[in-house]
Amino acid sequence: MAACASEDGRHFKAATRHTQLIPLETPGLPLHQGCRPAGMEASLSRGSPRFDQLCLEQVSALSDASDSSAAEEQHTAKARRYSGAFNDAKDATAATADSPLGDPSWTPEASASLYNVAGWSDGYYSVSEGGNLLVKPQGDEGPELDLFRLTQAAQAQGLRAPLLFRFLPVVGHRIAKLNAAFRAAIDRFEYQGAYNGCFPVKANHDKALIEAVVKHGAPFNFGLEVGSKAELVMAMSQLAGRPPGTHLVCNGFKDAEYMELVLHCRELGMNAMVVMEQYSELELLLRVCRRLGVRPAIGIRAKLTTRHNGHWGSTSGDKAKFGLRAREIVAAVNRLAEEGMLDCLCLLHFHVGSQITNIRMVKEVLREASCLYAELVQLGAGMRYIDCGGGLAVDYDGSFTDSAASMSYTLQHYANDVVSAVQEMCIQRGIAPPTIITESGRALASHHSVLVFDVLTIPECLSEQRVEQEEVVESIEIRDDRPLTKQLRAAARSGKGTFLLMTFKEVFENISADASALREAFNDASYFKDEAVRAFKLGVLSLEERAQVDTMFDATCARIRQVAQANDLALPDALRPDAVPHSKMYHVNMSVFRSAVDSWAIQQLFPIMPIHRLGEEPCVPATLADLTCDSDGKVDRFINPKGGDPLPALPLHPLRVGERYYLALFLTGVYQEVMGSIHNMFGSINTIVVRSNDDGATGACPAAAAAGAEAAMSDDASSTSTTSLAALYAADGGASCALQAYSFDAASPGESIAQVLSRANHDAADMLQTVADATAARVAAGELPPAAADRLLAAYSARMHGYTYMA
Numbered sequence: 001m002a003a004c005a006s007e008d009g010r011h012f013k014a015a016t017r018h019t020q021l022i023p024l025e026t027p028g029l030p031l032h033q034g035c036r037p038a039g040m041e042a043s044l045s046r047g048s049p050r051f052d053q054l055c056l057e058q059v060s061a062l063s064d065a066s067d068s069s070a071a072e073e074q075h076t077a078k079a080r081r082y083s084g085a086f087n088d089a090k091d092a093t094a095a096t097a098d099s100p101l102g103d104p105s106w107t108p109e110a111s112a113s114l115y116n117v118a119g120w121s122d123g124y125y126s127v128s129e130g131g132n133l134l135v136k137p138q139g140d141e142g143p144e145l146d147l148f149r150l151t152q153a154a155q156a157q158g159l160r161a162p163l164l165f166r167f168l169p170v171v172g173h174r175i176a177k178l179n180a181a182f183r184a185a186i187d188r189f190e191y192q193g194a195y196n197g198c199f200p201v202k203a204n205h206d207k208a209l210i211e212a213v214v215k216h217g218a219p220f221n222f223g224l225e226v227g228s229k230a231e232l233v234m235a236m237s238q239l240a241g242r243p244p245g246t247h248l249v250c251n252g253f254k255d256a257e258y259m260e261l262v263l264h265c266r267e268l269g270m271n272a273m274v275v276m277e278q279y280s281e282l283e284l285l286l287r288v289c290r291r292l293g294v295r296p297a298i299g300i301r302a303k304l305t306t307r308h309n310g311h312w313g314s315t316s317g318d319k320a321k322f323g324l325r326a327r328e329i330v331a332a333v334n335r336l337a338e339e340g341m342l343d344c345l346c347l348l349h350f351h352v353g354s355q356i357t358n359i360r361m362v363k364e365v366l367r368e369a370s371c372l373y374a375e376l377v378q379l380g381a382g383m384r385y386i387d388c389g390g391g392l393a394v395d396y397d398g399s400f401t402d403s404a405a406s407m408s409y410t411l412q413h414y415a416n417d418v419v420s421a422v423q424e425m426c427i428q429r430g431i432a433p434p435t436i437i438t439e440s441g442r443a444l445a446s447h448h449s450v451l452v453f454d455v456l457t458i459p460e461c462l463s464e465q466r467v468e469q470e471e472v473v474e475s476i477e478i479r480d481d482r483p484l485t486k487q488l489r490a491a492a493r494s495g496k497g498t499f500l501l502m503t504f505k506e507v508f509e510n511i512s513a514d515a516s517a518l519r520e521a522f523n524d525a526s527y528f529k530d531e532a533v534r535a536f537k538l539g540v541l542s543l544e545e546r547a548q549v550d551t552m553f554d555a556t557c558a559r560i561r562q563v564a565q566a567n568d569l570a571l572p573d574a575l576r577p578d579a580v581p582h583s584k585m586y587h588v589n590m591s592v593f594r595s596a597v598d599s600w601a602i603q604q605l606f607p608i609m610p611i612h613r614l615g616e617e618p619c620v621p622a623t624l625a626d627l628t629c630d631s632d633g634k635v636d637r638f639i640n641p642k643g644g645d646p647l648p649a650l651p652l653h654p655l656r657v658g659e660r661y662y663l664a665l666f667l668t669g670v671y672q673e674v675m676g677s678i679h680n681m682f683g684s685i686n687t688i689v690v691r692s693n694d695d696g697a698t699g700a701c702p703a704a705a706a707a708g709a710e711a712a713m714s715d716d717a718s719s720t721s722t723t724s725l726a727a728l729y730a731a732d733g734g735a736s737c738a739l740q741a742y743s744f745d746a747a748s749p750g751e752s753i754a755q756v757l758s759r760a761n762h763d764a765a766d767m768l769q770t771v772a773d774a775t776a777a778r779v780a781a782g783e784l785p786p787a788a789a790d791r792l793l794a795a796y797s798a799r800m801h802g803y804t805y806m807a
Helices: 004-017 050-059 069-074 107-115 117-121 149-154 166-186 207-220 231-238 255-265 283-293 327-339 359-378 412-431 442-448 462-475 484-494 498-511 513-537 543-566 596-599 702-705 710-715 722-734 753-759 765-781 786-800
Strands: 126-129 133-135 161-167 194-201 223-226 247-250 271-276 296-302 345-349 385-387 435-436 447-452 585-587 608-610 620-625 650-652 661-664 688-691 742-748
Touching: 069 117, 107 126, 126 753, 133 149, 149 661, 149 688, 149 722, 161 166, 161 498, 166 194, 166 207, 166 688, 194 442, 194 484, 194 498, 207 223, 207 231, 207 442, 223 231, 223 447, 231 255, 231 359, 255 271, 255 283, 271 283, 283 327, 296 327, 296 435, 327 345, 327 359, 345 359, 345 462, 359 753, 385 722, 412 513, 435 650, 442 596, 462 543, 498 513, 498 543, 513 543, 608 650, 702 722, 722 742, 753 765, 753 786
Parallel strands: 161 688, 194 223, 194 435, 223 247, 247 271, 271 296, 296 345, 345 385, 385 435, 585 620
Antiparallel strands: 126 133, 161 447, 447 661, 608 661, 620 650, 688 742
C-alpha cells in the first residue's frame, strides 16, 4: 500500500506544481484568473504526507498504470534536421496566406539545407530565391526550370495532379558523366581496352526514356540489356538501323524463341550476346544455331562467391538465382570446344547485386571476376568483354555514407576501381585487356523522374482551434477562495472526468520558463491523456470529457511551444518537428503502390519535399497517407541527411485554405513505374516529358514566347500540346532561356477509369449500357425523374472516362 501511495503521489505531485508563473501575453490562450503564485496551499506542498494521502484517495477508482514519463525519457529523436524550437502559430490569424507560420527569418537556403537537396540531387535540383524548387536537366551548367510553375502550367492545361515529370536531358547528362568517369580512369591507368555501358531496360520500359538512352548513348556506343522476350522485342526495334556493333546483352531465362531472336539481331548487325544463365541453356542455343546457321556471341554469367550485405545481396553466392558454378563453367567451355565454337565464348558476366553502398565490395568482386576472366582466356575462349553488371548506387538520402539509402563513394571512385582491378589482372596474367561493360540502371535514370502530388487534407483553422481550446480551459473552474484540496475532493465526487480535467488545468496554468519544467509538464500532460483513455475504456469517462482532455492536451502542448520559443528553450523531444507522437497525417493525392512501390515493398527511402513555399519554415512534423484503403499505403520513414536510421516525420508547412500544397517524390526513375500495381484501381498518372531542343538556343526569346501564350491558348483550351504548355509556363512567370533549351511533350495522359477496369476484363460499353438500362427502368416506373436520370448517366459516363485520382 505504501508503494502504491508513493507511485500515485508521484503522478500528482507533478500535476500540482506551484512554481513562480511567467506572465505570457498569448493571444487566444489567456492565463486563467485562478493562477496562484508560488507557495500557495502549503498543505499540498511536494512530498507532504497530506498530499500523498489525498492523491491516494482520489485515484483509487482509476485504473492503475505505470508512469509514462519514463518512456518519454527514453525517447530519443535520431539525427534531427535542426535543433531549434518548434515554432507554433504566433496568433489566431496565422493560418492566412499573408501571415505565415514559423520563423520569419527563414530563408530558401535554410530549406535547401533542411531537406539536404545538395546531398541527394547531384546537381539536378536546387531551391530558387523565390522559394520554389528548380530543376536543372543538364546539370549545374544548363538552364533551369521552375517545377512549381511547370505544375501550375500543367494544371491550367487540364493535366491534374498527380503528375510525373520526365526530364530526359538528365539521362543524357548521366550517360555523359558515366563515360567521362571511365574515360578518365582509362587514361589514368593507361588501360588499353575500352568502356561501353548498357542500360538495363527492366529498370524502366518507358518508350521516351529508352529512346533517350539510345540517342544520348550513341556517341559512346552505349547499348541495352534485356531480360525477357518482350524486352528483346522492344530493344530490337530501338537498335535496328543503328551503326553495326551496338551492344545488346541478353540475360534472363531463355527458350528457343528467345535464342532465335537473339541470332536475328546479329543478322541485323547488332552485337547481340546471349548470356548463359543456366547450364541447360547451352544445348538449346547450339540447336538453334545449327538450325539457323548463325554463329552466336556467347556470354557466361558466373555465380560468384562474393556477396554484399544489402537488400540485393542474394543476387550472388552459391544460392543465387542465376549463374553457373565453377564446374558448370568448365563443362560449358569443354562443350563449346567439342562443337568448335569456343571462339564464340566472348563475355564473362557477373552481378553482385543492386545498390552497392561501399566501394570495398566492388574491389572484392572485381578481384574474383578478373581471375575468372583470365582463366577463361587461358582455356582458349575468345574472351573480349567483361560485364560487371549493375550495382552502382544512388545516394537517396545525400549522406554520403554506407547506409542502405546512400553510397560512400563517387562515380569516379567506382570507375577507377573497376578499371584498375581489370588492368591489374591483365598485367599479372599477360593477357589483352577486355572491353569493360557495366549495366547501371539505377545510377543513370533515377534522377530523371519526379512525381508531383498535392495534399488533400483540409487545412485546419487555427483561430477556431484557439477558440475551442480557450473555451475548454475557461470551463474548468479552479477558485482562489477555496483550498485546492477541497476542490479536488469535490471534483472527485463529481466524477473521474471532472477530477482529471481539474488536475490537467493545474499543469496548464503552472508551466514555467524552464527546460526541465517544460519536459515535466509534457510528461504530465501525456500521462493525463493516457489516463483518460484508460478511464474511457473502463466506462468512467464520457466521450465529451475525453474530448475535453484531448483539447487540454493540445492546449498544453501549444503553451509549451510558446514558452520555449519566447524564452529560447529546448523543446521536449516528442514535440520537436521530426518527432512521431504528435506528427500530423497529410493525406496525399497518390498511390504508394502505384508510384512508390519500393517504399512499401522493401522500405526504400526516397527524398520528399515541397516544391514551393520554401522561403517559409516548415514547422509541421508530418507523415503521408495515400489514397488507397490499405493501411500500408503510407510513407512514415524519411531520409536522414546524416545517414543511419530513417526519420519518422517530415517537416512540412501548415496548409492554407483555398491553396493547393504540392509535394514531390524524387529519384523514382527506375523500378517504381514498372513494378507499380493498380491497387484500388489507381492507374498510371499524367506524364509530362521534357526534352532538349537539338537546335540549341535558336528558339524565340522568352518575351516572344510569352507573347505567343494567348494565341496558343485560344486554339484549344483543353489541349496538352507542347506549344501551349510552354506558353503557359512563360505567361506564369517562368519564361527564361530554358524555353529555348527545352520542349514539353504532354502527350501521355494517365489511365482513365475505363482503361484501368479493362485490365480486369471489364468492358466500359457494357457497363454504361447496364447502368443506362437500370436508369431507364427506374424512370419508366416513375421512381426517378427524367432530369435526375440524365444527370446520373452524365456523371457515370464522365467518371468512367475520367482520371482515377482526386480532382
